[in-house]
Amino acid sequence: MQLTLHVTNQCNLNCKYCFVKRGPERMSREIAFAAVKLGMENTNTSGLLFYGGEPLLEKELIYDVVDYAKSISTKTGHNFYYKITTNGVLLDEEFLKFANDVNMAIGLSCDGPAQDYCRSSIDGTGSLAVLEEKISLLLAHHPFAMGLSVVDSATVDRASEIVEYLFKKGFRYIHMGVNYSKTAPWTEERLLALEMEYKKIAEMYINWTRREDKFYFSSFDMKILSHLKGEKYNIDRSRMNMNQPSVAPDGIIYAMSKHLNNPVFAIGDVVSGINKKKHKAIYKKGAIPTEPCRSCAIKSRCNYAYDNLASSGLDIINDVTPVQCVHERLITPIADYVAQTLFKEQNAMFTQKHYNDLYPFMSLLEDID
């Protein structure tokens, strides 16, 4: 199991689309240690993802938790892996060396040219200037860190610039999400702008692959994967999501991060453990697409037809919103165009990356100094 530890609800930025409700709550050592033990149950390998708020506001806690986990590893042989998602403002040499030592994977939230608009400081000033230095520092220590960006309806015209910015900065693993919150109303015009941006990114993707650059772009690579895997794609995603519950600072466990503090999605606490029946029942709600998606030709490739859960009173519903539906209808053919173009060219980088069982191993060999 991988537990997402929301070590604090405090944050030093004021991102437009953050789903975590800002507050003074901080996770205690006792809660964090109990979570470490809980994650160990029934498995020999477990993961800890440090999340927030801004997790680096709790660096000392992170150090302690990892030390504690390491001591357990020494005694029992249990394996832990660590990840962190940070806005990067507090990254420093000391933490990056520590992260290297314990093989902690780092994801840095960054919107590049849209950063100052979307991810401003609490006082309203931009954060890109600070972040640029941190990105250089991060990639010097962790060349395989992931760049995490979000497309907002207000900044959609810059989506391709964001991807290009991250790539030029040196990120080779780029994730791009879409802000679907009500704070960012999407219109037809904005969605068409997004389509245009995806097409620009598609050309970049094709060119980079032709150049044999090694990179990962979540929006397209996952969509291509959905074709390659067929029905299994969403089943796998669902299982994966189910295996990654979130722990709030007070120790309450939620089925998914985006519903933190929503009692409907509470499935236990770190002392008592997880109520597996409830956990399973929640995900069962998302196991079958609702009407009218059941008849959709791309439902098995849709990121929202399954497990797109929300609460309605005390009920849990699985509904695709109109914007999400349009998004999937836009992006799927573009990703397929990318795949088909590179496949027809018999591009070896493309086929190895997507079809070779041992690509990760070969990739590793390349990365060894």
Next chain:
Amino acid sequence: MRKLELSVCPIKVYNTPEIPTFEDDNSAMLKKIPKRWKKNAKVIAGLGFIGALALSSVVRSGNHTFPQEIVHNLGHTQGSYRGFSQENLLVRLHTGGMGSSFYMVHLTEQEAFGIIRARLEAAGLNFDATPPPRIVSDPTLKEYNLSFSELLFMGRPDGIDFDLFDAQNGIAVTYVRSTHRSFLLDERHIARLIEEIFAELDEEIIVGAFHNPGRIAGRGAPLPRLLRRPFPWETAAARPILVRQLINQADKFIAILQSEGILEHFPDVDVIINGVLFNHGEYPLIINDQKMVPALELFEALGMDTVVSDNGLRIAITATRNNVEIWVTSNGSIAVNPNVNRNRFSDWPEDIPMLVHNDIVLAPLQFVADFVGATIEWNEDDRILNITY
């Protein structure tokens, strides 16, 4: 300008891209490698190494059950195949990140199956008979509310076969091998599913499904032996726990057989603790010569201080007296002096049972009594166990 329908609008027809899926045989197109690989001596050496293994049939080729997970999902979730030093390469391959595809083997299939079989035979089962060619067909499985995915990923779409059969008692055993596992369902889940299916079926035989817990973090396709061989210290740490888990699987099944009267009952005994007849529950469960009795009642009868923590999810019983602390839970966990090390079983021998039956935590009477330092006297003639503490 093109118009978009801003509503949830299913697509009726979609032109599927003309590129192969994982269902297809893609081995031919993988012969072409990127130029950057050709220039990299380490990659070339790696390709040679893999080629040699493939030739020796250690690696399955054309099996697309796991790798894309790594490429995509590790990337997607900031997984951990990147940025390794040479020293920890193998360790990281073993332990992986989320969605790791590399598993190590602490117990071989033969060992695990052997432990299960020996435990069941010790309880009185006789597996000399040839297992019936039982096939549960796909439609039958579907009647039991298994989803398509569950059927598909059980790795046995054509049905379920048996490995051992006790003809006299009508008991069949199916052992879920690692080849049945997938990314979605590991052996444990598959075993549970099989038991659920047969529990629902009104059959004359009783089916037990077992699995090897001695593999971790992985999916179906085996990797080169070198990569999945655990380090000795890892095995040393894991093995006792895994053996206990195997024995626990067998004991749970034995308890079911005994309580349902399918397996021959052992003659029961009367238990007297500190001069008082001990009410030891509904069934005369005796596993590996240990009389299984409700744990809480036993601890209290022995005069131990007990704390029961019932939070609706799991009942944990902590019993202490003098310097002994025993901690058991309704999900079958045991610990001796749990504050020292919760997963330590070294003070609790692996062949001593500990199980949850009919939602009651059962503890081995003689072992616990002996463990806390009580005096045990056995009267064979009257079949009375006299315990004083």
